[in-house]
Amino acid sequence: MTANAGARTLLRLALRRDRVMIPVWVGLLFVLALTVLTGYQGLYSEEAERREFAAGINTNTSLLAFYGPAHAASVGALTAWRLGAAAAVLVSVMSILLVVRHTRAEEEDGRLELVSAGVVGRYAPLTVALGTAFLANLALGLSVTLLLMGEGAAGAVAFGLAWTLTGTFFATVAAVTAQLTGNARVANTIAITLLGAAFLLRAVADSGGANGPTWLSWLSPIGWGQQVRPYAGDRWWVLALPLAGAMLLAALAYSLVARRDLGGGLLPSRPGPAQAAPSLRSPLALAWRLQRGALAAWAAGFAVYGLVFGGTIEGVDELAGDSPSTRDAIARMGGTTDLTNAFLVTAFGLMALTASVYAVQAMLRLRGEEAHGRAEPLLASPVSRVRWAGGHALIALLGTALLLVVGGVTTGLTYGLTSGDLAGAMADAMGGALVQVPAAWVPAGIALALLGPAPRAVAGAWAAIAVFLLLGQVGPLLELDQWAMDLSPFTHVPKLPGAAMAVAPMVWLAVVTAALAAAGLYGLRRRDITA
Amino acid sequence: MNTAISVSGLVKTFGRTRALDGLDLTVSPGEVHGFLGPNGSGKSTTIRVLLGLLRADAGTAELLGGDPWRDATALHRRLAYVPGDVTLWPNLSGGEVIDLLGRLRGGLDPRRRAELLERFELDPRKKGRAYSKGNRQKVALVAALASDAELLILDEPTSGLDPLMEEVFRQCVREERRRGRTVLLSSHILSEVEALCDRVTIIRRGRAVESGTLDELRHLTRTSIQAELARPSDGLAGLAGVHGLEADGARVRFEVDGGRLDEVLRHLVGSGVVSLVSRPPTLEELFLRHYADDLGAEAKAAAR
Helix, strand or coil: CHHHCCHHHHHHHHHHHCCCHHHHHHHHHHHHHHHHHHHHHHHCCCHHHHHHHHHHHCCCHHHHHHHCCCCCCCHHHHHHHHHHCHHHHHHHHHHHHHHHHHCHHHHHCCHHHHHHCCCCCCCHHHHHHHHHHHHHHHHHHHHHHHHHHHHCHHHHHHHHHHHHHHHHHHHHHHHHHHHHCCCHHHHHHHHHHHHHHHHHHHHHHHHCHHHCCHHHHHHCHHHHHHHCCCCCCCCHHHHHHHHHHHHHHHHHHHHHHHHCCCCCCCCCCCCCCCCCCCCCCCHHHHHHHHHHHHHHHHHHHHHHHHHHHHHHHCCHHHHCCCCHHHHHHHHHHHCCCCHHHHHHHHHHHHHHHHHHHHHHHHHCHHHHHHHCCCHHHHHCCCCCHHHHHHHHHHHHHHHHHHHHHHHHHHHHHHHHHHHCCHHHHHHHHHHHHHCCHHHHHHHHHHHHHHHCCCHHHCHHHHHHHHHHHHHHHHHHHHCCCHHHHCCCHHHHCCCCCCCCCCHHHHHHHHHHHHHHHHHHHHHHHHCCCCC | CCCCEEEEEEEEEECCEEEEEEEEEEECCCCEEEEECCCCCCHHHHHHHHCCCCCCCEEEEEECCECCCCCHHHHHCCEEEECCCCCCCCCCEHHHHHHHHHHHCCCCCHHHHHHHHHHCCCCCCCEHHHCCHHHHHHHHHHHHHCCCCCEEEEECCCCCCCHHHHHHHHHHHHHHHHCCCEEEEEECCHHHHHHHCCEEEEEECCEEEEEEEHHHHHHHCEEEEEEEECCCCCCCCCCCCEEEEEEECCEEEEEEEHHHHHHHHHHHHHCCEEEEEEECCCHHHHHHHHHHHHHHHHHHHHHC
16 A cells, blocks of 8 residues: 555654644543533432433423433433533544644645655555544543443443544544645634534424424434434444445545645635735734634624524423423523523523634634744834734634624524514523623633743643533533632623623623733733744 | 944853853944854844844843844834745735735835835735745845835845845845945855855854954965975975865865965975965855864764
């Protein structure tokens, strides 16, 4: 296999480069599974309680949309239910990032050229990227299988395989998108957009319960993972779908590799203007120019999310039934007893957390600019470090607010159109979205506070988001102490709509963000600019 | 302001590496100053300290009468910089980068910009990711040369340029000097430095080992002599200041220290000179002499 020559050596290199990234992702997802499992073991130890909870899930639109239907009432089945859709998205994100990182990003930065000139086959880099992603997914699948073993071996294996194969499928999706464009960021964006579409497709399919358009779920790779039904029949044959899909996409990616030049994509790159537009004359204008494409893509994603979820809100209250334990479970997650409002609060909480991922990513463009040596020519011109960083910081903060406004408006629109009370729905949705803004800013503040004095520690901002996600998702389940919950900025957001508006916590969150940003800028002014 | 750049005793460490170890550098206004040294000797580190990107651990640095760290923004209005490894924004065209950098510095002359684009044969419509290394270098050169900065700081500016473009670059630097601008030219292309620079500083391991005009440096070092004599010369090898003697009958080749030239020539005349070629040391030889010590030291360290 000369086309794969050198793959063995390159795989070792890839695993060495990812020796932190893969264990962190696998560890995080394992902890997520562990906390869900122990949460259910503690919270629903009685068979009758679990039956009631599972029945409640299947009549609740919001839970169906986020997590899908529950097919059995054992602890294993409920754990698989809770982790089957939303957590599978995280597994897929890991796989996409890994593959693009080892294919298009290497090529774009020119490192692949050096490698390809050696005794390295044309297919080797792609084989290595897919192999790395597969190994990470395998490690993840094995670790959750071992974790769930106590609840039954067959279900544990089925669930582990579902995660492994879903992740592997999206690894091959990324392998194809990495061939299409010359830009790693665009390759990631296309693949993650497809992943988002897959999640939404199954959300629509599941939200109607048994009477809804359930067949749609079979069109979604995220749906396939759920259709395996671990601990509820273990339908092994469904695993053939992601496996066959991955093989087809991998074959497509290999044939595309064989057809294109190194460094090129299939989508052509066009020439730019010979002169800059008159507006391109400040660090802020440059930051806007560099970030506007990503912001537009994120805003489009939020609009689709809002439109789809806004349409599922009406009727939540009637469907939920009278089961007190379901009401209790939902209220625990959403923070209010009115189920419609609880749903909105949950949806906007998740939206805000996603917006904070954007905020951190936008803020960390600063680090990318510095590490690639593109900050140097700017800082060697009469641009102060604070003005340079301020441009990107402003876009990160305003962009985050914009995303939540877009999410609020689109949610309010379809919610209002289905409920018939457009003004009321819009007010509820906008209120619920806007109160989240200061909390979604805090991770961006953390990113800047790290980037200023300690540029090599910026990954800490992602760790902070992971901790906030874990606290928000499993904190209520584990009935954590309030001080622990208070660590997350999202805990302090007023539970709008439904609860009373509280201005003080929002002001405090904004002050915390400002203080973190100020500390970051102070540090940035005092350190070396490093490549 | 008597000096454009004045650095003394500059120290900069990165962890356990001592990149600059008491560096001295003086550049007078209006001169083209060559800054020579092998890879990793601290040239780029010095320049990045002068640009206020790195903070020196010890020593003093003065740039255009100001403190490069404290007054960075104000000083940058008066200088233009070409980095050694130019990276561009992948989705901005070369023309956009030139305009942006020019505007940040307070505007650039459109006529001069057009003229430079033509002279360097640069297509300004290509996107950053589509340029070759040499073309990326040209983008940075045009942006810097089109500005009306009084000081140009060029860090290995011709790496990646073809010989024709290198000639264009040399012409441009000569024009800049005629306009009275100061140029700090870091390079390891010795012919370029020899052709362009008034004064030269050679650094090694973060220290300046030589500094002066090329003539001064040559005077301090060896001249190579090639001679054909009437009869074999005795005792040449024994003379002080003679190095690397190769004798082939009546033909001799050797190098002689600057201060001993008179004495050695008298000795040759005693043997009857048929022909004589005397060549002043090239910068390369100057450079290699300092660098050779390094190689020697490394070999010794390896042998231990």
